[in-house]
Amino acid sequence: CYTYNAMASILSRSRQIDPLKALSKDVPKSRCSFTPGALGFLIRCLGSVGLAEEANELFDEMRLKGLCRPDNYSYNCLLEAVSRSGSIDLMEMRLNEMRKFGWGFDKYTLTPVMQAYCNARKFEEALSVYNTMLEMGWADARVYSMLALSFTKWGEVDKAFELVERMDKQSMSLNEKTFCVLIHGFLKESRVEKALQLFGKMRKAGFTPDVSLYDVLIGGLCRNKETDKALCLFSEMKEFGIQPD
């Protein structure tokens, strides 16, 4: 039955949705049993291409037919698939079900849940998940980044920045991509000062900013008529040997 997973893995990586759908219908009929790990893996293949509905059906069918006894990992995989599809109600149902079966939550359970609340702009719920993650000591760099990105999307640049400072205190650091996305986001909200501060942190962390960042920062400064600072950045950019475009 690992044959199914080998196929599913390839199909999902090459985004062959229809064959994957067919495969997911086929698996329960085959009557071969899956370890909780193997089911989780398969569910994850489905989830990664957005087949949350079939992931859901497959999960139940496998359990009802006695072909798999899902465990905490299988549930986490299912929840990840469901949260990514954005159906909050279903996600909450599954969370309750999971608890009912005696499986505890961990950071892999809650991170996608928080993400789903963020995407649905369910502010209260997202924060409440965040707080429990804090209490449990599960709030790591990814969780902070995720929230900071959402705050930025909501126009709450100050709160996002606060989170970044909180990370500093705990000596967690953003990666290059996150810095980049956050700075772009700050500028989209025309918060040039905060963007510059973040830019400073980025360089302190040892990253070399790329052209697009200079481009967008200089643009922002010009719009603010802070041409002196803009020119300053421009010459700095050339010192780094980056070609202006």
Place this chain on the structure above:
RNA sequence: CCUUCGUGAUGG
């Protein structure tokens, strides 16, 4: 013990 495919985020 011949059971274990094992996980999460992001812009132009």
